[in-house]
Amino acid sequence: xxxxxxxxxxxxxxxxxxxxxxxxxxxxxxxxxxxxxxxxxxxxxxxxxxxxxxxxxxxxxxxxxxxxxxxxxxxxxxxxxxxxxxxxxxxxxxxxxxxxxxxxxxxxxxxxxxxxxxxxxxxxxxxxxxxxxxxxxxxxxxxxxxxxxxxxxxxxxxxxxxxxxxxxxxxxxxxxxxxxxxxxxxxxxxxxxxxxxxxxxxxxxxxxxxxxxxxxxxxxxxxxxxxxxxxxxxxxxxxxxxxxxxxxxxxxxxxxxxxxxxxxxxxxxxxxxxxxxxxxxxxxxxxxxxxxxxxxxxxxxxxxxxxxxxxxxxxxxxxxxxxxxxxxxxxxxxxxxxxxxxxxxxxxxxxxxxxxxxxxxxxxxxxxxxxx
Numbered sequence: 001x002x003x004x005x006x007x008x009x010x011x012x013x014x015x016x017x018x019x020x021x022x023x024x025x026x027x028x029x030x031x032x033x034x035x036x037x038x039x040x041x042x043x044x045x046x047x048x049x050x051x052x053x054x055x056x057x058x059x060x061x062x063x064x065x066x067x068x069x070x071x072x073x074x075x076x077x078x079x080x081x082x083x084x085x086x087x088x089x090x091x092x093x094x095x096x097x098x099x100x101x102x103x104x105x106x107x108x109x110x111x112x113x114x115x116x117x118x119x120x121x122x123x124x125x126x127x128x129x130x131x132x133x134x135x136x137x138x139x140x141x142x143x144x145x146x147x148x149x150x151x152x153x154x155x156x157x158x159x160x161x162x163x164x165x166x167x168x169x170x171x172x173x174x175x176x177x178x179x180x181x182x183x184x185x186x187x188x189x190x191x192x193x194x195x196x197x198x199x200x201x202x203x204x205x206x207x208x209x210x211x212x213x214x215x216x217x218x219x220x221x222x223x224x225x226x227x228x229x230x231x232x233x234x235x236x237x238x239x240x241x242x243x244x245x246x247x248x249x250x251x252x253x254x255x256x257x258x259x260x261x262x263x264x265x266x267x268x269x270x271x272x273x274x275x276x277x278x279x280x281x282x283x284x285x286x287x288x289x290x291x292x293x294x295x296x297x298x299x300x301x302x303x304x305x306x307x308x309x310x311x312x313x314x315x316x317x318x319x320x321x322x323x324x325x326x327x328x329x330x331x332x333x334x335x336x337x338x339x340x341x342x343x344x345x346x347x348x349x350x351x352x353x354x355x356x357x358x359x360x361x362x363x364x365x366x367x368x369x370x371x372x
Contacts, residue, residue: 001281002058007298009051010305013142014344017110017310020046021317022336029111031257043255049263050247052145053213053270055306057278059149060156060217061224064167067157068222072165076157080366085153087362089129089146092307092354096140097126099311103139108314110141133203139311146307148207152214159215167222174215181208202260209264216271220279231280239276246270297352304351312343 023042027034031042066084070076103109104119125134132147156170159177163169185205188195195201220227231239246269253262286295317339320327327335 001278001284001286001295002061003299004286004295005054005278006058006302007295007300007305009048009054010302010309013048013051014305014309014313014347015340016046016048016051018313018336018340018343021110021313022333025332025336031254040255043251047247047251047254049250049254049267050243050270053210053246053267054274055145056148056152056210056213057217057220057271057274059152060214060219061221061278063153063156064218064221065224068160068165068167071157071160076161078157081153081157084362084366085150087358087365089150091358091361092304093129093143093146095354096143096307096311097123097137099308099315100137100140100143103311103314103318104137106315106318108318109138110310110314132207133200135199139314142306142310144206147203148210148214151207152211155211156215156218167219171215171219174211178208178211205261206264209261210267212268212271213274216275220275224279227275227279228282231276233280233283235276236280236283239273239278239280241273243270243273243277246273300352300355301347304354305347308351309343309347312346313339316342 020042023034023038023046027038031039034042067076067081101123119138122131122134122137125131126137126140126143129143129147129150131137131140132144132151136142136144155174159170159173160167163173181204185201185208188201246266249266249269250263253266286292317336320335320339320342324335324338327338
């Protein structure tokens with residue numbers, strides 16, 4: 001289910017951004033200026049927040065399983081760990097950044113803000129995957145979540161080491177650090193008007209507020225066998241209902257155009273549902289041999305789809321506008337629909353192949369590092 005859910009979540013994010021782009025071209029980027037029915041439609045169909053929440057929990061599960069034994073035994077090596085994470089994230093990330101630069105050169109971005117004339121600060125931060133503290137590079141908005149991921153990758157081994165390899169103790173330390181940092185930021189926002197408009201402070205808030213999604217995934221991973229055995233079919237279905245309820249919270253907040261900080265805290269409402277839903281994955285029976293290849297393909301599709309789709313969508317949408325100017329002017333939904341179809345076809349055709357290629361290259365790099 002973890003493999004399948006990653007691919008499904010990436011597909012949903014692709015379609016939500018496509019729908020948001022279509023409505024924005026018809027009625028404007030600012031939801032407050034949209035007709036009320038389209039404002040609700042954007043809140044429901046243009047909302048991929050819950051998918052990102054899933055990504056963080058699944059990432060916590062996977063990363064903890066890959067490092068826990070090494071940390072507990074004292075054989076964990078920072079150099080190899082950093083190399084493993086860099087070779088996993090950066091090849092497709094850099095390809096997406098190149099596409100985003102091409103989109104920016106044409107004055108394209110995803111959102112209401114004007115494209116910056118020289119976003120070199122954002123570009124430099126993106127190369128270090130610290131764009132969460134500067135805002136993402138134009139036309140590369142999904143990359144903010146990778147910035148969070150990189151920081152979580154660094155924080156969790158440190159917490160595990162401080163906890164002597166004990167997952168429960170590391171989770172306690174992470175919870176205490178999260179609460180303390182959020183309280184500090186709230187005080188800073190209250191006493192300093194300058195801090196309220198600071199991208200760096202807002203970025204720290206986002207990273208901290210969403211960290212529980214990630215480290216609860218790691219906590220689940222540390223207790224995977226007893227946890228999954230305790231989740232009956234009824235509890236698993238309850239988890240689906242609770243997760244759906246958290247999605248409703250996100251929809252309402254988006255419709256009300258609430259402050260971004262509220263979205264981040266609302267993400268925590270998804271945790272009970274995600275724990276039960278992911279922990280009870282066996283009830284779906286996706287380990288059957290006739291289903292397993294599809295789940296594996298969805299996993300290979302997920303990262304290329306997520307990191308490449310926004311610049312591809314913007315570039316394709318511009319191309320459709322140039323090639324079919326009447327459609328672009330009179331039928332924005334048809335224009336974006338055509339663009340979405342092209343992007344989906346490209347990602348289906350080349351996304352998993354790119355993932356397999358880079359993962360094979362990564363395997364060779366890590367094997368060579370191990371021999372050395």
